Amino acid sequence: MKKEFVVIGLGRFGGSIVRSLADQGMEVMAIDMDEDKVNEFSSTASHAVVADSTDESVLKSLGIRNFDHVIVAIGDNIQSSILTTIMLKEIGVKKITVKAQNDYHEKVLRKIGANQVVHPERDMGRRIAHNIVSNNVLDYLELSDEHSIVELVANEKLSGNSLIDLDIRAKYGINIVAIKRDRDIIVSPQAEEEIQEGDILIVIGADTDINRFEKKIL
Ligand code: ADP
Numbered sequence: 001m002k003k004e005f006v007v008i009g010l011g012r013f014g015g016s017i018v019r020s021l022a023d024q025g026m027e028v029m030a031i032d033m034d035e036d037k038v039n040e041f042s043s044t045a046s047h048a049v050v051a052d053s054t055d056e057s058v059l060k061s062l063g064i065r066n067f068d069h070v071i072v073a074i075g076d077n078i079q080s081s082i083l084t085t086i087m088l089k090e091i092g093v094k095k096i097t098v099k100a101q102n103d104y105h106e107k108v109l110r111k112i113g114a115n116q117v118v119h120p121e122r123d124m125g126r127r128i129a130h131n132i133v134s135n136n137v138l139d140y141l142e143l144s145d146e147h148s149i150v151e152l153v154a155n156e157k158l159s160g161n162s163l164i165d166l167d168i169r170a171k172y173g174i175n176i177v178a179i180k181r182d183r184d185i186i187v188s189p190q191a192e193e194e195i196q197e198g199d200i201l202i203v204i205g206a207d208t209d210i211n212r213f214e215k216k217i218l
Contacts, residue, residue, distance in 0.1 A: 002025070002026065002027055003026055003027070003068045003069065004026070004027040004028075004029075004066075004067045004068050004069075005021055005026055005027065005028045005029070005067060005068065005069050005070070005071065006028070006029045006030075006031065006062075006064055006067045006069075006070040006071070007021070007028060007029070007030050007031065007045075007070075007071045007073055008031045008032070008053045008070065008071070008072050008073060008074060008084060009031075009032060009053075009072065009073035009074040009075060009099075010030055010031075010032040010034075010037040010038065010040065010041055010073075011037075011073065011075045013073045013075070013099055013120055014030075014032075014071065014073025014074075014099075015037075015040070015041065017071055017073060018030045018041055018044055018045050019044055022044045022045060022046075027046045028044075028045045028046055029045060029046060029047045029048075029049065029062070029067065030044070030045035030047070030048045030049070031048075031049050031050075031051050031053060031062075032050065032051075033050065033051060033052045033053075034050075035050045038050045049062065053072070053074070053080070053084040053087075054080050054083045054084055054087070056087050056090075056091075059084075059087055059088065059091060060091065064088065064091060064093060065091050065092050065093060067093070068094070068095065069094075069095040069096075069097065070088050070093050070095070070096050070097070071096075071097045071098075071099075072084050072085055072088070072096065072097070072098040072099065072114075073099050074099070075099075075101070076101065078101055078105050081098060081099075081101070081105070081109075082105075082108055082109065082112065085098050085109055085112055085113075085114050086112050089112060089113045089114075095115050095116075096113070096114050096115050096116070097114070097115065097116040097117075097118060098114045098116070098117055098118070099117075099118050099119075099120065100117050100118065100119050106119060123142065126140070126142065127139065127140045127141075130150070134214050135153075136152045136153050136155065136214060136217060137150055137151070137152060137214065138151040138152070138153060138200060139151040143204075146206055146207055146208075147204070147205065147206055147207065148204075148205075148207055148210060149177075149202065149203070149204045150202075150203050150204075150210050150214075151180075151200050151201070151202055151203075152200070152201045152203055152213075152214065152217070153198065153199075153200055153201075154195045154196065154197060154198065154199040154200070154201055154217075155197060155217060156197050157217050158195045158197070158199075158201075158217055159195060159196055159197035160194060160195070160196075161194065161195055162191065162192050162193060162194045162195070163176060163189060163190075163191045163192070163193055163195070164191045164192060166195070168213065172205070172209045172210075172212055172213045172216075173205055173206065173209045174203050174204065174205030174206070174209045174210055174213055175203065175204050175205060176189060176201050176202065176203055177202050177203070177204050178202040179193065179195070179199050179200065179201055179202070180199065180200035180202070181196065181198075181199050181200075
């Protein structure tokens with residue numbers, strides 16, 4: 001069944017969510033109090049509406065309660081973001097994702113019942129920092145404060161070794177969940193699989209363990 005979304009705030013972040021959802025064939029209602037922003041999305045979104053989301057009667061009249069998922073992508077105005085989230089919660093919206101501006105904002109959003117809080121600038125900063133520090137790290141996804149999934153490029157030190165030879169799970173406590181090789185992807189590789197230079201290893205584990213492994217192969 002087609003899911004129906006609402007995106008409130010059509011800045012760079014909210015706008016890119018509207019475009020991606022529309023590309024995936026989803027129904028999206030796009031809301032912003034700035035008419036120019038709304039006009040920009042009139043042909044992309046299923047409905048584009050000029051409205052102030054801190055006005056409860058507006059939220060109710062738009063029938064926001066009936067949508068599957070609401071994304072609050074209000075940028076700098078933390079007060080509006082918090083107020084909007086509280087009202088969405090009170091109206092009974094089942095799933096609310098909110099973009100946080102800083103850690104304090106995030107804490108408040110969690111307290112008032114946002115189901116998902118995203119921190120795009122901070123997360124992208126961390127990913128890029130990992131990539132800058134280690135040339136081997138292509139991408140990095142934080143699973144929790146202490147665990148991540150990392151894409152590492154295998155260098156000549158690893159080349160020719162099988163997963164058994166490297167004994168990565170026992171030595172480092174991390175798991176290689178997949179290997180990307182040219183256009184192929186080997187999911188859940190067998191212990192006998194031999195790593196080749198240039199393979200991209202998708203590794204999951206505790207950050208401290210992944211760091212130890214990264215240092216070892218540098
Ligand atoms: P980004 O950092 O993602 O580019 P911006 O701060 O540029 O974010 O954009 C946030 C958008 O949210 C703006 O287009 C602004 O008009 C809209 N916005 C802010 N407050 C409200 C509100 N109360 N109701 C509806 N839209 C709002």
